[in-house]
Amino acid sequence: MTVGKVIAIANQKGGVGKTTSAVNLSAALVRKRKKVLLVDSDPQGNTTSGIGVSRKHEKKQLYHCYTGEIPIKDVLTVPNSKHPLTVIPSGIDLAAAEMELFPIPDREYVLRNLLKEIRDDYDFVIIDCPPSLGLLTINSLTAADSVLIPMQCEYFAMEGLAQLISTIRSVKKSLNKSLFVEGLLLTMFDKRNRLTFQVESEIKKHFGDQVFKTVIPRNVRLSECPSHGQSVIEYDVRSTGAQAYIKLVNEFLRRQK
Ligand SMILES: Nc1ncnc2c1ncn2[C@@H]1O[C@H](COP(=O)(O)OP(=O)(O)OP(=O)(O)O)[C@@H](O)[C@H]1O
Ligand SMILES: [Mg+2]
Numbered sequence: 001m002t003v004g005k006v007i008a009i010a011n012q013k014g015g016v017g018k019t020t021s022a023v024n025l026s027a028a029l030v031r032k033r034k035k036v037l038l039v040d041s042d043p044q045g046n047t048t049s050g051i052g053v054s055r056k057h058e059k060k061q062l063y064h065c066y067t068g069e070i071p072i073k074d075v076l077t078v079p080n081s082k083h084p085l086t087v088i089p090s091g092i093d094l095a096a097a098e099m100e101l102f103p104i105p106d107r108e109y110v111l112r113n114l115l116k117e118i119r120d121d122y123d124f125v126i127i128d129c130p131p132s133l134g135l136l137t138i139n140s141l142t143a144a145d146s147v148l149i150p151m152q153c154e155y156f157a158m159e160g161l162a163q164l165i166s167t168i169r170s171v172k173k174s175l176n177k178s179l180f181v182e183g184l185l186l187t188m189f190d191k192r193n194r195l196t197f198q199v200e201s202e203i204k205k206h207f208g209d210q211v212f213k214t215v216i217p218r219n220v221r222l223s224e225c226p227s228h229g230q231s232v233i234e235y236d237v238r239s240t241g242a243q244a245y246i247k248l249v250n251e252f253l254r255r256q257k
Helices: 018-031 046-050 062-066 094-101 107-116 135-143 157-174 194-210 220-228 240-255
Strands: 005-009 036-040 086-088 124-128 146-152 180-187
Touching (some): 005 018, 005 135, 018 046, 036 046, 046 220, 062 094, 107 135, 180 194
Parallel strands (some): 036 124
């Protein structure tokens, strides 16, 4: 298995389960004794607060690495010593990075260059992207080996997907030739809703084996755990949400060569 594989969790559509998947996929990998670095690349900072990074890290965040103020090694934090998951936190400051990056010639490669120094200290580096296709997402896709796309099974899911796939293609063409789609993950899966199955079969028709067999059901534990600053693995490992992410990690690890 490759060391330091970088996976961007991306979908420009908001609220599809990117952060929930980034946090809980990372936590389920840690449970499997993998060394994982979770990078919050979203100014909303949902990963950062959801995994329990303390406020004292406000001045040591990804933004300060983008600007060159702080070396990347100095922003790493492990919010819970019982679950050794390393995090690069973010907050609203990061929103400024997008504008400040604009005049820089290598603006799409900043995150890639920052991660170069540390990625091989981990088995996996998971990047939570914001709900946009702006420079923060482009930096994440340029830094990544692969992209994992969470999707909610709802009517508009496919429309945004075409745009995302076309962005991935253009990043592949001009910035990161080896980028590939790790898989599509169906989230907030609701078995009682007929539309869910229609959308699922539509997605499978287009993407076949690229769709993870494991689906993530709607589960209240998954929505509760961030307010406790914990992944669902720590919060309630027996919940259907935790079991789904554990199953996803098993499938994900089987797929790694
Ligand atoms: N499987 C699930 N079951 C129940 N609630 C979920 C599930 N997945 C995500 N949620 C909830 O849905 C909301 C959106 O999820 P999440 O924050 O992971 O999406 P996102 O794609 O990261 O959003 P954004 O685009 O704003 O970054 C959150 O309140 C989250 O707790
Ligand atoms: Mg999010």
